[in-house]
Amino acid sequence: MKFHVVASDGFARAGEMVLSHGVVHTPVFMPVGTQATVKTLSPQELLEAKAEIILSNAYHLYLRPGIDLIRAAGGIHRFMGWEKPVLTDSGGFQVFSLAKLRKITDEGARFQSHIDGSYHFLTPERVMEIESAIGADIVMAFDQCVAADASYAEVFDALKRTTLWAKRSKEAFEKVGQSYQTLFGIVQGGIFEDLRRLSVEEIVGVGFEGYAIGGLSVGETKQDMYRMLNVLNSVLPFDKPRYLMGVGVPEDILYGIELGVDMFDCVFPTRAARNALVFTHDGRLNLRNKALEYDFRPIDEECDCYACKNFTRAYIRHLHRSGEILGLRLASIHNVTFLIRLAQRAREAILEGNFAEFKRTFLSRYQQGAFLHMMEGEVSSGK
């Protein structure tokens, strides 16, 4: 992998990442395809949304369909029919958030599958084997996540273990990783500034091609998240890509970019879409809202996605109310496109040296609109 910062504007950076399956222009939003599919979307639709890289998940693919099948299929790109870059998360977060009866020791994580209750034991070495078989362009080291309300001592413990696992991940990756793959480390440290600094020091000390920020967007306040991003921005190496894991709403993406983040991923845009919640330049909109019954405008008049170019709010509302899958699809296409475009437009603004103005203008309208939608919702809920 080659990465370089093409331009910066304040702390915001426009970068270019050359991976074996294609070039990724940063800042970038990466749609999430947990089970080797971005929920409701086809690879063709992801191309049309101009996705340059998507994310998948070692934990999920290991449990189902299993890595033997993905290896036999020729890797995840061929398995799912997606020729552009893929990043796989290592599963540290899923062990924390999904698995049952987990027991974490320095050796690894023992847990029960959330699907069938079967027992599993993942170590950094085993995770590197799994990610090698999956064959993503970027693979993540195995890390330990803790809850947003974890104590200082718990966060410290997880941080030290994450460092230990980062070293073992790197050593194992050097043996089993495929030559075209790139390994990223993950920084932990919760919402404690000194622990974030310590984690960066240790993980950068191990040495990776890119650095992910784990343990944020897990329930902490926005203020705490931004405070941590500010600290991290000052200590992460400038010349490596920075990836803020699990962030996927417009305001957080823009704050992240402002504080030097290059990559984002989140299930929120597709999950929200399946609940009829869509982004617009004027804030979030609930497509089930009665006020949209006769609204023959697109979801967002400035959006160029398939949903906005061809269908009205009234029609998509009908689909959602009728339980029709096309409704989930159109909302998902829109939300994914919206975040991809947001990062692309942020990049253009950085290249033009006016990111601060872009962010201010976007958020001013977005937050004002959110307020108006809320008021409309209140009125219409009385009908």
Add this chain to the structure above:
Amino acid sequence: MKFHVVASDGFARAGEMVLSHGVVHTPVFMPVGTQATVKTLSPQELLEAKAEIILSNAYHLYLRPGIDLIRAAGGIHRFMGWEKPVLTDSGGFQVFSLAKLRKITDEGARFQSHIDGSYHFLTPERVMEIESAIGADIVMAFDQCVAADASYAEVFDALKRTTLWAKRSKEAFEKVGQSYQTLFGIVQGGIFEDLRRLSVEEIVGVGFEGYAIGGLSVGETKQDMYRMLNVLNSVLPFDKPRYLMGVGVPEDILYGIELGVDMFDCVFPTRAARNALVFTHDGRLNLRNKALEYDFRPIDEECDCYACKNFTRAYIRHLHRSGEILGLRLASIHNVTFLIRLAQRAREAILEGNFAEFKRTFLSRYQQGAFLHMMEGEVSSGK
């Protein structure tokens, strides 16, 4: 509407139907978009499947979202973003199969909505208003369906009422129908030859631009269905399109074509797809079958649909097992494409004068394959 039979081969006919939104080449399979969407598919995908006409349903659209909205949207084509021809069924079958507490009199049908239990009363006149507002190219007269095991007397009663309603539908359509719309009549008569003959005599006596065969594919035996088609073929006017309602498996489509039918529709291909059941030239295949776990072939090697050109059985199986919507989509795209192509290939065979050979070859392989799939399923279910 203009229709003419371009060529015939035995009783099989190749026709051309010119409607206001486009030309339909018959024999044709019409995908069903009950709620103004063909389940899981986008209009773009229907175009790629080369659908020339789709079906929607007055009963469903009247109940939800309501015809005021569809009228305000500019009709169903604009509402759902589909520019090619549409046919709306009148709702006679849905009143029979879905509505609750229905009471049928000569005046009309009183029933409770299957959605919210609200009370409704539909008459031929009201249905014509509804179908005019929906704005399909072809609209169906209001008819009364009865169950496959109805007695001779019950079938006779429904037949006479269907004739009465056909007359009133036609009179009402002449007042409220839009100038570009075409009205088809529906023949009833159950599985009684003399009643089928009587119904044709009466409905043709009223006079329509096309004739649908109702009350078949409702649970009767295949033998009874084919027997009725044979009778109908001998008495329906040659120069008008003939539409066999609710038929949508390959063998019935081919038998129907052989007996002079031009148009088919059915929810089966999309409903089966959502249950992982797909058509192939070698019979039906259940995509959840364990035997397909490492099967890296497409669903059908001879199919040119998006699913078959880009994805393996192994991947689509994974999607179905994981509850992923893309799995439902790919199976639906395939099944709809498969039936559309089957009708198109039948048309080519008719034009070349070798329909009988085409049918024999197709069914021989299809039925042999079905047997083999069944054996595979038995073996794999023991794993």
